[in-house]
Amino acid sequence: MQFPIIMPSRKRTGILLILATMMMLFVAVPVSAASEPHPLDVAVDHAYYYDLDADGVEDDVYIEISLKVPPGQLKPKKSDCYVTLTLPSGTYHISLVTIIGQFKEIHLGLSWFNTATEPGWYNVKVDVFTNGYTGNAYSTTLYDFDPPTGTGPGDPHIKIAVW
Numbered sequence: 001m002q003f004p005i006i007m008p009s010r011k012r013t014g015i016l017l018i019l020a021t022m023m024m025l026f027v028a029v030p031v032s033a034a035s036e037p038h039p040l041d042v043a044v045d046h047a048y049y050y051d052l053d054a055d056g057v058e059d060d061v062y063i064e065i066s067l068k069v070p071p072g073q074l075k076p077k078k079s080d081c082y083v084t085l086t087l088p089s090g091t092y093h094i095s096l097v098t099i100i101g102q103f104k105e106i107h108l109g110l111s112w113f114n115t116a117t118e119p120g121w122y123n124v125k126v127d128v129f130t131n132g133y134t135g136n137a138y139s140t141t142l143y144d145f146d147p148p149t150g151t152g153p154g155d156p157h158i159k160i161a162v163w
Contacts, residue, residue, distance in 0.1 A: 039128075039130070039137040039138060039139035040067050040068060040069060040070075040076070040079070040128055040130060040137070040139045041066075041067070041068040041069075041070055041139070042065070042066075042067055042126055042128050042139040042140065042141045043065070043066050043068075043141055044063060044064070044065055044124050044126060044141055044142075044143035045064040045065065045066050045107075046062070046063070046064040047061065047062070047063045047064070047122075047124050047143050047145050048061070048062060048145060049061055049062075049116040049145075050062055052111050052113060053113050053114070058116070059114055059115070059116045059117055060111060060112060060113045060114065060115065060116065061085060061111075061112040061115050061116050061122070062109065062110070062111050062112075063083065063085070063108075063109070063110045063112070063124055063143075064107065064108070064109050064110075065081070065083065065107065065108040065109075065110070065126055066105065066106070066107050066108075067079065067081070067099075067103070067105070067106050067107075067108070067128060068104070068105045069103070069104050069105070074132055075102035075103060075104060075132065076102065076103075076130035076131060076132040076137075077100075077101070077102060077131055077132050078098070078099065078100050078101075078130070078131045078132075079098070079099040079128055079129070079130045079131075080096060080097075080098050080099075080128065080129045080130075081096070081097040081098075081099065081108065081126060081127070081128050082094060082095070082096055082126070082127040082128075082129075083095045083096075083097065083108075083110060083124065083125075083126050084123075084124070084125040084126075084127075085112055085115060085122065085123075085124055086122065086123040086124075086125070087115070087117070087118050087120075087122060088118050088119065088120025088121060088122065089118055089120075091118075093112060093115055095110060097110075120146065121144050121145070121146050122144065122145055122146065123142065123143070123144050124142070124143040124144075124145075125140065125141070125142050125143075126140065126141050126142075126143075127139075127140045128140070
């Protein structure tokens with residue numbers, strides 16, 4: 001003959017409390033979409049080769065980039081724009097443009113001198129890290145173009161314009 005096991009009420013309450021706590025740990029609470037950071041709209045508007053330094057050789061690259069805050073979003077307080085120009089051989093040039101201050105829309109013009117030195121397709125990659133009122137966010141874009149062959153004198157360098 002078997003007797004049912006009866007637990008004292010305190011022990012039963014303690015076990016139920018532990019089980020309830022464990023179940024609450026597995027419940028996922030959705031995060032409000034309003035608290036999530038929203039990235040910028042980043043675009044390479046133009047990238048092509050020119051003779052920007054007037055050395056007689058079209059071996060310079062001009063890149064225009066636009067950064068726009070999507071409608072209804074807060075403006076970032078600081079933005080770090082990493083612009084990478086990759087040549088067909090895999091050689092790359094990187095520039096960091098830091099924008100401190102708020103903006104709704106901003107345009108960058110980067111003049112890369114003596115960099116279009118190889119035949120083939122070139123790649124521009126823009127990575128933007130923003131810090132703002134809603135936290136940190138990341139945006140990126142890619143752009144490919146094919147300048148002509150030919151090389152010119154001088155070491156690669158860059159000039160940046162912001163408007």
